[in-house]
Amino acid sequence: MIAEIGLLISLQETDTEIKRCKSEVDSLPSRRDAIEQNFAASVQEFLLVKNELDEATAERRQLEEDVAAEQAKHEKFKSDLMKATNEKQYTTAVREVDATKKTISTLETEILKLMEKIEKLETQVNARSPEIEAKRAEVDKQIAEMTASVKADGEKLTTLIAERATMIGQLSPGTRSTYERVARLKSGLALAEARDYSCTACRISIRPQAFNNIRRGEQIYECENCGRILFFKAGATAS
Ligand SMILES: [Zn+2]
Known part of the structure; x- marks a missing residue:
């Protein structure tokens, strides 16, 4: 699962770059x-x-x-x-x-x-x-x-x-369809960083238990408010 969230981060970076290149062209x-x-x-x-x-x-x-x-x-x-x-x-x-x-x-x-x-x-x-x-x-x-x-x-x-x-x-079929669905809804940005117990995209608080799960990267966790897939960047928070 840790590998899968890493893959999603790379995927979003690739999709962002694809979007930029397409717009330039x-x-x-x-x-x-x-x-x-x-x-x-x-x-x-x-x-x-x-x-x-x-x-x-x-x-x-x-x-x-x-x-x-x-x-x-x-x-x-x-x-x-x-x-x-x-x-x-x-x-x-x-x-x-x-x-x-x-x-x-x-x-x-x-x-x-x-x-x-x-x-x-x-x-x-x-x-x-x-x-x-x-x-x-x-x-x-x-x-x-x-x-x-x-x-x-x-x-x-x-x-x-x-x-x-x-x-x-x-990607596993489930993660793949989640990513594609959220990306479609959020103008290509399906992922949001979870930092300091909140979603950096919509600012809503994340419960400690869920936040710890996200930090461990053990499952794909969608923000309860905006629906984006949350990921944790090591070293990004002091908590
Ligand atoms: Zn959110």
């Missing part, structure tokens, strides 16, 4: 999401500026394409002007040459304004980039460490489950 996605969300919130302002820069850069690229297209038209109308054989063709070509020239000039003014804007935005982005990159690296490191630790817990879990099965197999 299960909570990994939500813990990772929380870190990512925290990072996203901290760089939100930076990303808005970065986004504005990307948009301005794309807009500039578009305007440059527009200028090139307008330039081609301009060249065509200039050539039409040379080839004009009557007044009407000549007037039309002159009007179009002027119109395309104006459009090109307007587009180029827009591009210049955009270039100033891009320069300002680039300064802002470049100023904050190292800090953001450092933050990202820190987040990546944190996630990698967490994932590695969870992987270790996952492997440990496999071992613990096998160990648990062995321990359960060594």
Whole structure:
């Protein structure tokens, strides 16, 4: 019986560790999401500026394409002007040459304004980039460490489950069903230490005769109040 109470103590320790490992494994996605969300919130302002820069850069690229297209038209109308054989063709070509020239000039003014804007935005982005990159690296490191630790817990879990099965197999059927029943009712903690003539879990007093039995470890004794299996730790009390 002394061996059996010892086995129960080991079993409870194993079950507590199994519970911890499972909770670590299960909570990994939500813990990772929380870190990512925290990072996203901290760089939100930076990303808005970065986004504005990307948009301005794309807009500039578009305007440059527009200028090139307008330039081609301009060249065509200039050539039409040379080839004009009557007044009407000549007037039309002159009007179009002027119109395309104006459009090109307007587009180029827009591009210049955009270039100033891009320069300002680039300064802002470049100023904050190292800090953001450092933050990202820190987040990546944190996630990698967490994932590695969870992987270790996952492997440990496999071992613990096998160990648990062995321990359960060594218990007498009665003790085993008592343990499983109380563990289910008490969130996995079926055992409580008996110390100074009371149950350390629910604080109720234990009669001296029962306490002495528990101390001797001669039988599985359940607390009259909370139902936990009581055990005595040698050297834990002066009585
Ligand atoms: Zn109790």
